[in-house]
Amino acid sequence: MSKVVVEISNVKLSLGGKEILRDINLSVEEGERLVVLGQSGCGKSTLLRLILGILRPTSGSVKFQGHEVPKMGRRKLNLLRQRMGMVYQYSALISSLNVRDNLALALEELTPTPADEIDKMVKEKLSLVGMDGTEEKMPAELSGGMKKRVSLARALMMKPELLLYDEPNAGLDPVISSVIDDLMISTAEQTGTTSIIVTHELESAFKVATRIAMLNEGEIIAHGTPEEFRNHSDSRVSNFVKGQASSPSQSTQFPQTQ
Amino acid sequence: MLNALQHLGSILWLLVDTAREMMDRLRRGKLPFRLSQFFDQTDRTGVGSVPLVAMVSFFFGLTMALLTGYQLRMFGQENLVPGLVAVGFSRELGPLLSGIMIAARVGASYTAELGTMTVSEEVEAIEGMGIGPRRLLVAPRLIAVTLLTPCLVVVSNISALVGTALVCKAQFNVSGLGFVQLVLESLVFRDIVSGVVKSLVFGMLVGLIACYKGLTVKGGAAGVGASTTQSVVQAIVAVLGFDTMINIVIVALFET
Numbered sequence: 001m002s003k004v005v006v007e008i009s010n011v012k013l014s015l016g017g018k019e020i021l022r023d024i025n026l027s028v029e030e031g032e033r034l035v036v037l038g039q040s041g042c043g044k045s046t047l048l049r050l051i052l053g054i055l056r057p058t059s060g061s062v063k064f065q066g067h068e069v070p071k072m073g074r075r076k077l078n079l080l081r082q083r084m085g086m087v088y089q090y091s092a093l094i095s096s097l098n099v100r101d102n103l104a105l106a107l108e109e110l111t112p113t114p115a116d117e118i119d120k121m122v123k124e125k126l127s128l129v130g131m132d133g134t135e136e137k138m139p140a141e142l143s144g145g146m147k148k149r150v151s152l153a154r155a156l157m158m159k160p161e162l163l164l165y166d167e168p169n170a171g172l173d174p175v176i177s178s179v180i181d182d183l184m185i186s187t188a189e190q191t192g193t194t195s196i197i198v199t200h201e202l203e204s205a206f207k208v209a210t211r212i213a214m215l216n217e218g219e220i221i222a223h224g225t226p227e228e229f230r231n232h233s234d235s236r237v238s239n240f241v242k243g244q245a246s247s248p249s250q251s252t253q254f255p256q257t258q
Numbered sequence: 259m260l261n262a263l264q265h266l267g268s269i270l271w272l273l274v275d276t277a278r279e280m281m282d283r284l285r286r287g288k289l290p291f292r293l294s295q296f297f298d299q300t301d302r303t304g305v306g307s308v309p310l311v312a313m314v315s316f317f318f319g320l321t322m323a324l325l326t327g328y329q330l331r332m333f334g335q336e337n338l339v340p341g342l343v344a345v346g347f348s349r350e351l352g353p354l355l356s357g358i359m360i361a362a363r364v365g366a367s368y369t370a371e372l373g374t375m376t377v378s379e380e381v382e383a384i385e386g387m388g389i390g391p392r393r394l395l396v397a398p399r400l401i402a403v404t405l406l407t408p409c410l411v412v413v414s415n416i417s418a419l420v421g422t423a424l425v426c427k428a429q430f431n432v433s434g435l436g437f438v439q440l441v442l443e444s445l446v447f448r449d450i451v452s453g454v455v456k457s458l459v460f461g462m463l464v465g466l467i468a469c470y471k472g473l474t475v476k477g478g479a480a481g482v483g484a485s486t487t488q489s490v491v492q493a494i495v496a497v498l499g500f501d502t503m504i505n506i507v508i509v510a511l512f513e514t
Contacts, residue, residue: 052386074390075282081388092383095375106387109394158387 002029005162005194006051011060013046020046021218024060028162033188033195035205037240038215044198045089047215048164051196052086053077064162082110085155085193089167091147093139093154099126100135103154110158125153128190129183145176152183156191163187165197169204181207202241206230214240269470276397279390296398303364303399304406311359311410312417318355319343319418323425336430340437341444343422344415348445348453352414353407354501357460360407361493365468368399369489372472373482381473396473400465407461408454415453448512456504460497467493 004027011024021043028034038044049055050062056070063069067080093102103122107113113121126132129149139147148168155163168184169177181204188195199205205212206226213223214237222229222237232238280290327339372395375381384391419441426432432440471489475481 054382054385078388078390081386084386086383086386088379088383090378092379094380094384095378105384106389109389110387 002031004028005030005032005065006196007061007063008047008050009061009063011050011057011062013043013050013055014058015055019218021050021057024218024220026213026220026223028194028196030194031188031192033184033197033208033210035197035199035209035212036215037200037202037205037212039200039240042215043218044200044215045166048086048166048196048198051162051164052081052084082106082158083160084162084164085158085160086164087148087151087155087166087168089170091139091144091151093142093147093150095139097139098135099131099137099139099142099150102139102150103157105154106158121157122153125156126150128156128187129153130179144171145173145179148172148176148180149183152180152187156187156193159191160193163193163195165195165199167199168197169199169201177201177204178207180204184208202243216240265470268474269466272392272396272470272473273400273466276392276400279393280397282390283393290393291398295394296402299398299402300406302367303360303402304409307360307363307406307410308413310363311356311414314359315347315352315355315414315417316421318351318421319347320421320425322346322351322418323422324429327425327430331430336426337432337440339426339430340419340422340432340440343418344441344445345449347415347418348449350453350501350505352411352418353453353456353460354497356407356410356414356457357464357497357501358494360403360410360461361464361468361497362490364403365464365493366486366490368403368465368468369472369475369486370482372396372469373475373485376473376475377478377482391473396469399469400462403465403468404458404461407464408457411453411457452504452508456501459500459504463496463500464493467496 006026006028008024008026011021012019013021024047026034036044036047046055050057051064051069053069053072061068061070064080064084069077069080072080093099094105097105100119100122103125104118107118107121122135123132126134129152131146131149131153134142134146134150139150142150165184168180172180184195184197185208187193197205197208206229209226211223212226212229213220214229215221216236222232222234224232229237230241232241283290322343323339326342327336330336330338372381375395381391381395384394423432423434423437426437427434468489471485471492475485477484
């Protein structure tokens with residue numbers, strides 16, 4: 001039996017009096033690529049922030065490698081975060097640092113790794129994501145897809161056990177989107193990293209996932225393999241997979257922003 | 259009122275948090291932030307502010323000398339002008355003017371920069387990597403502005419005195435050497451110390467408010483704009499408020 005990397009039990013989260021997540025139960029095993037599907041504003045990105053310890057749940061438990069994330073002190077939490085990597089929706093590269101320094105930041109700040117070793121690792125990770133020779137470029141000089149790739153390279157620098165992707169295909173054209181999907185698969189296979197990918201892009205989800213969970217109005221309403229998802233009996237799942245609105249009111253309402 | 263107290267508490271908490279992250283790092287024998295970052299901030303905060311502070315103070319000193327000089331000449335006391343400007347600037351106007359200018363120039367830039375980093379998730383990305391964002395982003399800015407405000411006050415005082423000296427020479431027949439002598443006779447050590455203490459407090463206040471406002475921005479570009487305005491307004495009010503408080507304490511302690 002595979003080792004459980006992330007375990008979320010009975011998690012509820014309210015922010016500003018509004019219930020964002022309710023009764024979330026989810027576990028992710030080592031080497032899995034779990035895709036969390038759902039409409040914009042349903043709490044997908046919030047789920048990633050709970051795992052990373054940026055947000056704390058109102059109740060329930062969030063465990064990473066057996067450690068209770070919300071109950072950890074700052075120092076221990078920072079150590080735990082070094083074992084995770086996150087790729088942000090808009091890449092979140094530090095705009096004042098060039099690509100090399102963005103990638104090197106965590107290693108330089110948190111480890112005694114010598115500079116030449118860091119440079120070697122930067123080159124290696126950039127090569128892995130197909131961004132060789134961009135060390136001196138500033139984030140503003142990169143396209144959206146390039147930023148995403150650099151962001152993935154940065155997330156890989158600390159050799160994480162868990163990779164969190166927040167809408168990795170958002171704002172990308174289908175070709176670049178497919179490149180990012182391939183990168184997510186190859187990275188997971190080459191490094192053995194467990195991945196949690198939050199998206200609402202169906203094509204990407206079915207391509208990348210080994211397992212899919214669907215979040216709807218703060219609740220997980222279904223989870224299973226991509227094949228099980230394609231033929232799911234729940235109308236909310238099948239409507240989402242077919243790209244149809246679940247109710248007449250939904251088709252006229254704008255989704256809430258996350 | 260409750261909201262204001264909450265903000266005050268959060269600003270103090272930011273100071274405590276920043277100090278804690280820095281101490282934690284120092285205890286492990288490492289510098290809390292990169293020296294290059296610190297020197298970059300000192301250059302932007304200090305060197306970059308010199309022309310503005312010098313120019314405003316020069317014109318202020320010049321005007322002050324002209325206005326007071328003509329009044330005092332009616333009583334044959336124009337020789338008091340150098341001492342009046344020197345004491346006025348070193349105790350009060352130098353720190354106050356510098357504090358206000360730093361709030362507008364440096365505070366606004368800190369808030370806008372950190373605010374943009376916050377809305378583009380850069381701050382969260384730093385936190386998510388397990389790096390303390392306060393020691394990395396707040397500490398170099400806060401230390402730079404706190405340490406450099408007294409230096410800018412010295413620039414302000416000297417510029418104001420240069421302006422005053424020009425007016426004294428041109429209008430009141432006070433020679434350069436005589437001007438220096440009159441200034442040195444009027445100034446006491448306490449005037450200089452109180453000015454330095456005030457400027458340290460003003461620098462820290464501006465830095466703390468600006469960084470706090472930057473790190474708590476919500477709502478994209480509009481939020482950054484609103485927070486930057488709030489940061490400048492609140493920092494100027496805080497500088498004026500603390501100036502009054504420090505003056506009350508100084509008067510109560512020394513009665514002059």
